[in-house]
Amino acid sequence: MSKPTTALYKDAARLIQNAERIVFASHINPDGDTLGSACALAHLAKQAGKAVQLFCWDSVPEEYSFLVGSAGYRSKVSELTPADLLIVLDCSEPWRLGEEVEQLLQVAPRRLNIDHHAGGTPLGEVNLIDITAAAVGVLVHELLAELDWQIDLPAAEALYTAIDTDTGSFRYPNTDARCLRVVADLIESGLRPNKVAERLYESNRPQKYRLLGKALDTLELLHDGQLALLIVTEAMYAETGASVEDTAEIVDYARGISGVEVGAFLRQDGAEKVKLSLRSKDGVAVNDLVKPIGGGGHRCAAGATFTGTLAEARDWVVEAVGKALL
Numbered sequence: 591m592s593k594p595t596t597a598l599y600k601d602a603a604r605l606i607q608n609a610e611r612i613v614f615a616s617h618i619n620p621d622g623d624t625l626g627s628a629c630a631l632a633h634l635a636k637q638a639g640k641a642v643q644l645f646c647w648d649s650v651p652e653e654y655s656f657l658v659g660s661a662g663y664r665s666k667v668s669e670l671t672p673a674d675l676l677i678v679l680d681c682s683e684p685w686r687l688g689e690e691v692e693q694l695l696q697v698a699p700r701r702l703n704i705d706h707h708a709g710g711t712p713l714g715e716v717n718l719i720d721i722t723a724a725a726v727g728v729l730v731h732e733l734l735a736e737l738d739w740q741i742d743l744p745a746a747e748a749l750y751t752a753i754d755t756d757t758g759s760f761r762y763p764n765t766d767a768r769c770l771r772v773v774a775d776l777i778e779s780g781l782r783p784n785k786v787a788e789r790l791y792e793s794n795r796p797q798k799y800r801l802l803g804k805a806l807d808t809l810e811l812l813h814d815g816q817l818a819l820l821i822v823t824e825a826m827y828a829e830t831g832a833s834v835e836d837t838a839e840i841v842d843y844a845r846g847i848s849g850v851e852v853g854a855f856l857r858q859d860g861a862e863k864v865k866l867s868l869r870s871k872d873g874v875a876v877n878d879l880v881k882p883i884g885g886g887g888h889r890c891a892a893g894a895t896f897t898g899t900l901a902e903a904r905d906w907v908v909e910a911v912g913k914a915l916l
């Protein structure tokens with residue numbers, strides 16, 4: 591699959607132009623791409639005279655609170671007013687819109703899906719889906735050109751956030767010339783990447799570091815040092831004053847070890863539930879690996895919810911990664 595055709599961008603732009611009231615929906619456990627893309631497009635749609643609303647089943651993590659309009663996110667469908675168009679961003683599975691997905695899909699008669707996940711279920715009547723795009727932020731930037739909407743600084747910061755976070759600050763294999771051209775364009779429109787980096791990566795609470803310290807203490811290296819495992823137990827929150835949000839980048843430390851092919855992070859979410867995050871260095875397709883337990887994501891970054899104890903989740907990861915490394 592390559593870049594979508596001009597006709598597809600035109601279809602997507604027409605849906606937006608013909609709508610007066612638009613709801614923008616981000617996926618659960620929201621990240622910089624789903625939030626940044628939605629905030630940028632919603633902000634510029636508002637400038638263009640549209641009535642805009644933002645929806646996400648989960649709350650917006652603190653580090654993304656600087657994104658333009660993000661304070662307006664609603665998490666209940668009952669808080670939304672009926673619209674003409676629903677735009678679903680960075681989400682390829684209905685269930686990733688949260689528990690009120692059925693009601694959410696009824697909020698507007700027309701639907702546009704802008705996404706870059708492989709193997710999902712297209713959710714719109716127009717599906718601007720491109721699995722080669724580094725981030726949905728790239729697709730939104732290209733769509734804005736079709737709409738002929740000028741990007742201002744708040745929109746540029748939101749799009750930069752989308753691309754920076756989905757490429758691991760331009761370290762992941764999805765970093766390509768296309769996304770860097772978008773970044774160059776954003777810089778030319780006044781963006782200062784260091785300002786966004788400060789908001790995203792240098793505005794941490796000390797509690798986050800205390801939790802990270804405990805997580806790093808759990809480090810296990812397996813399969814000849816090719817798998818690194820890090821764990822956060824529920825008890826660690828009380829011990830450090832940190833919260834679930836403070837766990838977001840811990841998995842990167844697992845992948846960051848020399849010789850490690852797969853970094854795994856296991857977060858205890860109750861007695862029988864474990865959130866898994868897997869990151870690879872381009873060898874193992876971790877999204878395929880978590881498919882049997884209902885997970886998904888990208889080749890080098892995938893997640894899943896494991897039903898069972900922390901010990902069972904650990905054993906499952908060790909075995910599954912072991913097989914994939916063979």
Ligand code: AMP
Pocket residue numbers: 619683866867868884885886887888891892893894895
């Ligand atoms: P995470 O480890 O939760 O940061 O997720 C890594 C990537 O996989 C992100 O692109 C997520 O959107 C995606 N992802 C996480 N969990 C799932 C899931 N259960 N199903 C599909 N995609 C997921």
Ligand code: MN
Pocket residue numbers: 617621623624680
């Ligand atoms: Mn995402």
Ligand code: MN
Pocket residue numbers: 623624680706724725726756
């Ligand atoms: Mn994305």
